[in-house]
Amino acid sequence: xxxxxxxxxxxxxxxxxxxxxxxxxxxxxxxxxxxxxxxxxxxxxxxxxxxxxxxxxxxxxxxxxxxxxxxxxxxxxxxxxxxxxxxxxxxxxxxxxxxxxxxxxxxxxxxxxxxxxxxxxxxxxxxxxxxxxxxxxxxxxxxxxxxxxxxxxxxxxxxxxxxxxxxxxxxxxxxxxxxxxxxxxxxxxxxxxxxxxxxxxxxxxxxxxxxxxxxxxxxxxxxxxxxxxxxxxxxxxxxxxxxxxxxxxxxxxxxxxxxxxxxxxxxxxxxxxxxxxxxxxxxxxxxxxxxxxxxxxxxxxxxxxxxxxxxxxxxxxxxxxxxxxxxxxxx
Amino acid sequence: xxxxxxxxxxxxxxxxxxxxxxxxxxxxxxxxxxxxxxxxxxxxxxxxxxxxxxxxxxxxxxxxxxxxxxxxxxxxxxxxxxxxxxxxxxxxxxxxxxxxxxxxxxxxxxxxxxxxxxxxxxxxxxxxxxxxxxxxxxxxxxxxxxxxxxxxxxxxxxxxxx
Numbered sequence: 001x002x003x004x005x006x007x008x009x010x011x012x013x014x015x016x017x018x019x020x021x022x023x024x025x026x027x028x029x030x031x032x033x034x035x036x037x038x039x040x041x042x043x044x045x046x047x048x049x050x051x052x053x054x055x056x057x058x059x060x061x062x063x064x065x066x067x068x069x070x071x072x073x074x075x076x077x078x079x080x081x082x083x084x085x086x087x088x089x090x091x092x093x094x095x096x097x098x099x100x101x102x103x104x105x106x107x108x109x110x111x112x113x114x115x116x117x118x119x120x121x122x123x124x125x126x127x128x129x130x131x132x133x134x135x136x137x138x139x140x141x142x143x144x145x146x147x148x149x150x151x152x153x154x155x156x157x158x159x160x161x162x163x164x165x166x167x168x169x170x171x172x173x174x175x176x177x178x179x180x181x182x183x184x185x186x187x188x189x190x191x192x193x194x195x196x197x198x199x200x201x202x203x204x205x206x207x208x209x210x211x212x213x214x215x216x217x218x219x220x221x222x223x224x225x226x227x228x229x230x231x232x233x234x235x236x237x238x239x240x241x242x243x244x245x246x247x248x249x250x251x252x253x254x255x256x257x258x259x260x261x262x263x264x265x266x267x268x269x270x271x272x273x274x275x276x277x278x279x280x281x282x283x284x285x286x287x288x289x290x291x292x293x294x295x296x297x298x299x300x301x302x303x304x305x306x307x308x309x310x311x312x313x314x315x316x317x318x319x320x321x322x323x324x325x326x327x328x329x330x331x
Numbered sequence: 332x333x334x335x336x337x338x339x340x341x342x343x344x345x346x347x348x349x350x351x352x353x354x355x356x357x358x359x360x361x362x363x364x365x366x367x368x369x370x371x372x373x374x375x376x377x378x379x380x381x382x383x384x385x386x387x388x389x390x391x392x393x394x395x396x397x398x399x400x401x402x403x404x405x406x407x408x409x410x411x412x413x414x415x416x417x418x419x420x421x422x423x424x425x426x427x428x429x430x431x432x433x434x435x436x437x438x439x440x441x442x443x444x445x446x447x448x449x450x451x452x453x454x455x456x457x458x459x460x461x462x463x464x465x466x467x468x469x470x471x472x473x474x475x476x477x478x479x480x481x482x483x484x485x486x487x488x489x490x491x492x493x
Contacts, residue, residue, distance in 0.1 A: 002334040043453045138450055142467065145446035147423025149368070149430045152361045187349045188356070196356040200347065212334045235359045242355070243347050267427070 002179045002212035008114040009171035009330070010164060011124070013283040014058035016051050018133070018159030020267075021280065024260045029284035030160075031058050037134055037159065044144075048077065048084045048132035051161030056088060056128055059163040070094045070165075071122030074112055076105035077130045077275060078157070080139065084130045094126075103198075103227050104181070104304030105129050105275040106162070106282075107323040111178045113166045114325075123168055130161040131274030140191070140309055153193040155229045156268035158259060162279035172291045176328040177213060181205035183306065183321050191312050194273060195232020198303035201320040202228065203239045205301055207246070209324045216246075221295045223248055224286065226278035226302035226322070227256035229270035255281035278302045282327075290329045298327045368430045375432030383409060383436075406437055413438035417445040443467035 015030045022033035032054060039047045039054075052075065060067065073092055075085035076099040089096035101108050106129045113125035134144040136157035142148055166175070181201055188197040202225045210216065217223070228236055233254040240246045255278040256271030282300055289295045301324040312318065347355075383405050390401035413433075416422040422442050426433050433439055447466045451459035465472065 004334075143443075143446040143450040145417055145420065145423050145449055146443060146467065147426045147446075148434065149427065151363055186347075186352050193356075193360070196360075200352065231359050231361060235355060238355055238359070239347065239352075 002177060002209060003111075003115065003118075004177045004213075005114050005118045005175055007168045007170075008117045008175040009167050009169065010173040010175065010287065010327075011167040011169070011171055012059055012062045013162070013164045013287060014055045014062060015280050015284050016054040016058065016161045017280060018051075020133070020156075020265070021158055021160055021259060021272075023265065026259065026281065026284050029288070030280070031055075037132075044132060044134045044138065045079065045083060048079065048130050048135050048161075049087045051132065051159070052077070052084050052088050052128050052130035052163070053091065053161070055130070055161035055163040056092065056126065059126070059165050063165055065124065065165070067092055067094065069124055070126045072097065072113065072116055072125045073128070074099060074109040074125065075128040075130075076100050076109060078102065078132075078136050078139065084132075085128065088128065092126075101321050101323070102304030102306055103273055103275050103277065104302040104321050104323050106279040107178070107226075107300060107302040107325045110164065110166070110175060110325050111180060111323055114175045114178060117166055117168045120168070125166040126163060127166060128161065128163040129275040129279050131157055131159065131276045133157045133159045133274075136274060140307065150269055151192050152269055153190075153195060153229070153231050154269045155194055155227060155256060155271050155273035156260070157274040158272040158277040158280060160276040160280050162276050162283050164279075164283065170330065172330055173287055174328045174330045175325055176297070177209075177326045179205055179209040179212065179324040181208070181322040181324070183319050185317050185319050188318050188320075189312065189315065191307060191309075191318065193231070194227070194305045194307070194318075195229040195270060196235055197305045197307075197318045198226075198228055198320040198322065199232050199235040199239055201322040202226075202236055202301050202303045203243065205322040205324050206240065206248070206299065207244050209299065209301075209326070210246070217248055217251060220251060220297050220299045220326075222286070222298045223252045224278070224282065224298060224300050225252075225254045226304070227271065227273035228254045228303060229256045229273070230254075230262060231270055233257060258285070275302075275304075287327070290327055293329050293331065296329050300325045300327055371428075372430045372432040372435070375429040376435055377432075379409070379433065379436045379438060409437050410441040413441040414445040417442050418449065422446075440468055440471055443471075 016032045073094045074097045077084040109127035184201040186200045259272040260268045303322040306319045386405040387401045390404045448464045451463040
């Protein structure tokens with residue numbers, strides 16, 4: 001389903017990251033970074049809660065808003081029962097919608113928020129996401145200190161919190177349209193190759209978006225996927241070319257590849273992942289370029305592998321989804 | 332303005348045939364350096380073996396222990412060192428470098444238990460540490476005991492228990 005919006009704008013954004021992201025190529029563009037993985041808390045789960053809390057406080061500070069100005073808070077993360085989001089919602093005490101589509105959570109939040117604003121139900125919607133490398137490792141894989149060898153196709157969950165305040169007042173960056181994706185199943189069972197799991201979902205959503213709006217790839221300055229990683233990126237390029245005859249290679253990049261320096265930071269293997277991965281890249285880098293007018297229109301397609309460790313051990317397929325948001329520069 | 336997509340799928344409901352997609356994935360999947368990993372694991376695993384042997388010699392010579400007792404002392408020493416390095420936070424970095432060279436020997440067993448213990452300590456001594464410490468090591472213990480039983484049985488039948 002594709003929706004066009006007339007008055008949904010991005011008021012401001014805030015990003016907070018952990019030490020590993022701060023060593024990457026976007027280092028100077030994050031609002032705040034921490035040197036260790038606990039951020040002054042005494043457990044990893046609390047550390048992730050703090051990441052999101054910091055990003056929320058920062059975005060409210062930047063926009064001179066009080067907590068009470070937030071009409072609706074939409075958040076999601078990777079922890080069981082989206083813990084990081086619910087604890088922050090408890091501190092914020094504003095109407096709250098908790099969402100989960102793994103790494104596609106950020107665009108899902110933006111789409112829901114945009115719909116509320118378009119329908120004039122509220123004036124300010126806060127959308128937050130977070131993820132923490134060690135919490136995700138503990139939850140989905142082995143204990144963090146174990147550090148078993150991983151294949152080259154594995155991705156690295158990013159550590160960070162990102163918040164975005166959406167408004168119906170005119171600002172420099174506009175959410176112009178969105179496409180809600182469908183869940184795809186391409187018989188993929190390898191949790192160490194999420195790029196291959198998610199690439200079809202991204203392709204289907206990009207194609208739907210273009211055909212629904214009768215647009216071509218030339219209407220966009222940049223197509224960004226969430227966290228396909230180095231190998232998933234090349235799979236998507238081939239998929240789009242073979243199946244739809246669309247050549248995206250010249251205008252396409254992947255946030256998982258952009259967040260880290262893949263040559264220097266070998267630990268990340270094929271690139272970053274996690275709901276915050278795409279949010280960090282888009283908020284810290286891409287939105288600033290759109291504000292300046294360097295990029296006119298960007299299609300931001302966050303991809304999520306809806307992965308449950310129990311189902312993988314039961315030899316079931318890993319499903320995936322992708323939601324797209326089109327960001328436009330307002331002159 | 333809402334637009335509902337009408338995109339034609341093939342009869343399975345998919346856009347690309349799954350078999351074709353699997354082929355595409357395999358084309359892009361990078362080769363793992365299996366040979367190199369095996370050599371690293373062999374050399375480092377071998378070094379751990381040599382250290383173990385030296386420890387046995389050391390204990391049997393200086394403490395005047397029998398070889399069987401000295402092996403137990405050697406195992407305790409390696410488990411202690413591996414657990415200490417895990418607790419100090421650098422064993423996982425060595426494991427990443429050494430591949431299976433440090434996981435297969437007794438050091439890997441100690442590491443798997445200590446790493447799980449550290450992870451779940453915050454969730455309480457019973458519900459956290461106690462319940463999760465054997466998360467990885469439990470498999471080794473269970474199948475270790477089962478295979479010891481089977482091989483012991485074979486030994487009894489074939490070699491008459493000698």
